[in-house]
Amino acid sequence: METCPLCGRELIDGPSVNEHHLVPRSHRGRDKVRMHRVCHNKIHSVFSEKELARYYHTWERLLENEEILRFVAWVRKKDPAWYDRHDPRRRR
Template sequence: METGAVICPLCERPLGRRRERHHLVPRLKGGRETVLLHPICHRKIHSLFAESVLARSYASIEALRGHPEIGRFIAWLADKPPDFHASTRTAKGRRP
């Protein structure tokens, strides 16, 4: 990894040209703190969790990384280049 590269805190790969800001606590729930993520990582988070669930149970990178489906996603993404993109399907039963 090159020195000084900005790293995605979710998948821990270097960020590419495209980056998105993720509110750890959704803005609608009063969140202000953001982290830079790959677009694919950001979309995966929002495909799995409703904003109320993010605010209540997954308001940190550590909590997100501890979710089994996020863990499988990170493992799958590990050898992909920084600007890799693929469609993200919404998980079945995401919104209770």
């Protein structure tokens, strides 16, 4: 069973899963990791690509952040296949 490296819930193939570069591609990151789409979106809503490249490029460092910890505590209660269909980047 494959699990999300951020929240620890099971990964179920489908729209709830996508890939994350721990070091953003814009900063020459190459390695991708499968994780929940909602967890991936949360990371990018909290940190800039510069912050991700400079400091928050490990799971341990991401989990040092209070907002990420609160999110993980909340999302762990959700079904592993759940994802938020609302994309905040599309707001007008």
